[in-house]
Amino acid sequence: MKKSSRESWSGQLGFILASAASAIGLGNLWRFPYLTAKYGGGIFLLVYFLLLLTIGAMLMTTEIALGRKTRLSPLHGFGKLVKSWSFLGILFVAVSAVILPYYIVIGGWILKYVFAYAFIPQEITDAAHPANTAFFSNFISNPSQSLLFAGMFFAMSALFIVMGVKNGIEKMNKILMPALFFLAIAIAGYVCMQPNAIEGIKYYLVPDLNKFYVETNGTSHFSFTMLCKTIVAAMGQMFFSLSLAMGIMVTYGSYMKKSDNIENSTWHIEFCDTIVAIIAGLMIIPAAFAFPPAGQTGIEAVSQAGPGLLFETLPRVFTQMQAPKMITLSFFVLVLAAALTSSVSMMETLQSSIKDKMKWSRKKSVTILSVYILIMMIPHSLCYSNACKGFFSKKILGMEFLSLNDFLANSVLMPLGAFALCIFVGWILKPNFIIREIETKGNTFKLKKFYSLTIKWIAPIFIAIILVTCILSGLKIIDI
Ligand code: TRP
Numbered sequence: 001m002k003k004s005s006r007e008s009w010s011g012q013l014g015f016i017l018a019s020a021a022s023a024i025g026l027g028n029l030w031r032f033p034y035l036t037a038k039y040g041g042g043i044f045l046l047v048y049f050l051l052l053l054t055i056g057a058m059l060m061t062t063e064i065a066l067g068r069k070t071r072l073s074p075l076h077g078f079g080k081l082v083k084s085w086s087f088l089g090i091l092f093v094a095v096s097a098v099i100l101p102y103y104i105v106i107g108g109w110i111l112k113y114v115f116a117y118a119f120i121p122q123e124i125t126d127a128a129h130p131a132n133t134a135f136f137s138n139f140i141s142n143p144s145q146s147l148l149f150a151g152m153f154f155a156m157s158a159l160f161i162v163m164g165v166k167n168g169i170e171k172m173n174k175i176l177m178p179a180l181f182f183l184a185i186a187i188a189g190y191v192c193m194q195p196n197a198i199e200g201i202k203y204y205l206v207p208d209l210n211k212f213y214v215e216t217n218g219t220s221h222f223s224f225t226m227l228c229k230t231i232v233a234a235m236g237q238m239f240f241s242l243s244l245a246m247g248i249m250v251t252y253g254s255y256m257k258k259s260d261n262i263e264n265s266t267w268h269i270e271f272c273d274t275i276v277a278i279i280a281g282l283m284i285i286p287a288a289f290a291f292p293p294a295g296q297t298g299i300e301a302v303s304q305a306g307p308g309l310l311f312e313t314l315p316r317v318f319t320q321m322q323a324p325k326m327i328t329l330s331f332f333v334l335v336l337a338a339a340l341t342s343s344v345s346m347m348e349t350l351q352s353s354i355k356d357k358m359k360w361s362r363k364k365s366v367t368i369l370s371v372y373i374l375i376m377m378i379p380h381s382l383c384y385s386n387a388c389k390g391f392f393s394k395k396i397l398g399m400e401f402l403s404l405n406d407f408l409a410n411s412v413l414m415p416l417g418a419f420a421l422c423i424f425v426g427w428i429l430k431p432n433f434i435i436r437e438i439e440t441k442g443n444t445f446k447l448k449k450f451y452s453l454t455i456k457w458i459a460p461i462f463i464a465i466i467l468v469t470c471i472l473s474g475l476k477i478i479d480i
Contacts (some may be wrong), residue, residue, distance in 0.1 A: 012260040015252070015257075015260060019249065019265070021177060021341055023272070024177060024338055024342075026335075027240045027342075028276045028277040029280045029310065030106060030307070032281060033283075033285060033310060034305045034308075036048075037301075037309060038306070039230050039234070040208060041203040041204045041285065042204060042205050042207035042208060044233070045205065048234040051234055051235055055418075056242060056244065057266055059421065060244060060270065061266045061451065063244065064250075064253035064256065065262050065434045067253025067256070068437060073089075073247075073250075073251055073352070073356060074353075075092075075356060077250060078424070082428055088420050088421065091413065091417045091420065092245065092246045092247035092417055093246075093247070095409050095414055095417060096246050098405050098408060100347065103342065104154050104157065104373060106339070108150035109139075109146075110332060110335050110339055111149050111156075112139055112145070113332045114332045116130045117329045120325060124319060130318075131318070133293060133312075136312050137308075141384050141385045141386070143385040147378065150381045153339075161351070172337070173338075176337045176338075177338065184276070184283055187317065188283040191282070191286050192286050194286070199289045199298055199299075200285050200302075201285075201286050203298075203302065204282065211226070212226050212227050228465075232470045233411065235463070236409075236411045237410065239415075240409075240410050241273055241277060242273055245417040245421070247349075248346075251349060258441050262437075263446060285302060288309070290317075318331075347369065352365075354369060379392050383401035383402050384400060411470065415466070415467045418459070419460050419463045419464060422455050422459045426452075426460065431455050
C-alpha cells in the first residue's frame with residue numbers, strides 16, 4: 001500500500017481482513033496465553049472482555065475515524081489538526097520503536113522452533129529435542145544462539161521490506177492465517193480432551209474473585225492494587241493485540257472508503273482478533289494442567305507463567321499427540337508467518353514515519369532503522385544469559401530487559417497515549433468530530449451517546465486511576 005497515492009481498500013471486507021491480519025500476531029499466540037495464565041485465568045479474561053467492549057472498541061473507532069477524516073499519517077496528523085498536539089504522534093511512534101526490537105527477538109524464538117522441528121532428533125532426552133525440559137532455557141541462555149535467531153528473523157523481515165513485497169505476503173496470509181486458525185482449533189481440541197485438562201479449562205474460563213484477595217498476617221483482604229495490576233495487564237494486552245495506541249489504526253483508517261461502516265468494522269476486527277487469542281489460550285493453558293513440567297503441578301506452572309509458556313508447553317503437547325513432524329513443523333511455520341507480517345508492517349510504518357519526519361530517502365530511513373534495531377536486539381537477546389558477566393541480565397524493577405520494555409510499552413506508554421488521545425478527541429476536537437465522520441454517507445452510529453461519554457469521561461478517568469495506582473505501587477509508595 002503506497003502512501004503517496006492513498007489508494008483505498010477494495011471494500012469493507014478488504015479493510016477488515018487487512019486490519020485483522022495486522023492485529024493477529026504474537027500478541028494473540030504468545031502474549032495473551034501467558035498473561036492470562038499469570039493473572040489468574042478467568043478473572044483476567046473477564047476484565048479483558050469488559051475492556052474490549054468499552055474502551056477498546058471506542059478507541060479503535062476513534063483511530064479509524066480520525067485516519068479516514070484527516071487522511072494523514074499519525075506522526076503529522078495530530079500536529080496538523082492542532083499544533084500543540086504533535087507530541088501525540090511522536091508518543092505513538094515511540095511505542096512502536098520500543099516494541100519492535102523485542103517483537104523481533106520473540107520472532108527469533110519462533111524461528112528457532114521451526115529449525116528445531118525441521119531437524120528433530122529421535123529421542124526426547126536429546127538436548128536438541130524441543131520437548132526436552134532444558135531445551136528452552138538452554139536456548140535463551142545461550143547468547144550466540146538467541147542473537148543468531150533474532151538476527152535471522154530481522155533479516156527475513158528486512159528482506160520483505162527491501163523487496164517491497166508487502167502486498168504479496170498480505171495475500172499469502174489470506175491462506176496462511178485460516179490454516180493457522182484451523183490447526184490451532186485442532187490442537188486445542190486435542191488438549192482439552194486430555195485427563196486433567198478440565199482443571200485448566202476451569203482455571204481459564206471461570207472467573208475467581210479470590211484472586212484479588214491477599215493474605216497479610218493471617219487475614220485475607222481485598223487488594224485494590226492487585227485489581228489495578230490485573231486491569232493494567234489486560235489493558236496493555238488489548239492495546240498490543242489490537243495494535244491500538246500506536247497510530248496503526250489511524251494509518252489503516254486513512255485508506256478506508258467513506259461509504260464503509262466504521263462501527264461494524266471495529267466489531268469485526270475485535271471479533272477476529274479475540275477468537276484467535278481465545279483459541280491460543282485453550283491450546284496452552286489446559287495443556288499446562290494436562291502436561292505440567294516435571295516436578296510441578298498445573299497450578300504452579302500457570303501461576304509462574306512467563307514469556308516462555310508457549311515455547312515450553314506446546315512441544316510437550318506435540319510429543320503426547322505423537323503428531324507427525326509435518327504438523328508440528330507447519331504449526332511453527334504458520335506462527336512465524338503471523339509474526340513476520342506483524343513485524344514487517346511495524347517496520348514499514350516506523351520507517352515511513354522516520355522518512356516523512358526527517359525528509360530522508362527510503363533507503364536512508366530503512367538503514368537507520370535497521371541499525372537501531374540491530375543495536376537494541378543485543379540487550380533484548382542477551383537478557384536471559386550470563387553474557388558479559390551477566391551485564392545484560394541485570395534486573396531492573398525486578399524484570400529482565402525484555403519484560404521491562406514490554407511493560408514500559410504496554411503498561412505505561414500505551415495507556416498514556418490512549419489517555420492523551422481521549423483528551424484530544426473528547427475535549428479539543430469534541431466527540432462530534434468523530435461521530436460526524438462515522439455517520440457520513442448515510443451510516444448510523446448506534447453507540448454514539450455511549451461513545452461521547454466514554455471518550456470524554458469514562459476512559460480518561462479510568463485509565464488515569466489505574467495508571468497512577470500501578471505506578472505508585474510499583475514504586476512502593478502505596479499498598480492498598
Ligand atoms: N497486534 C500485533 C500482535 O498481536 C502486534 C502489533 C502491535 C502490530 N503493533 C503493531 C502489528 C503494528 C503490526 C503493526 O502481534
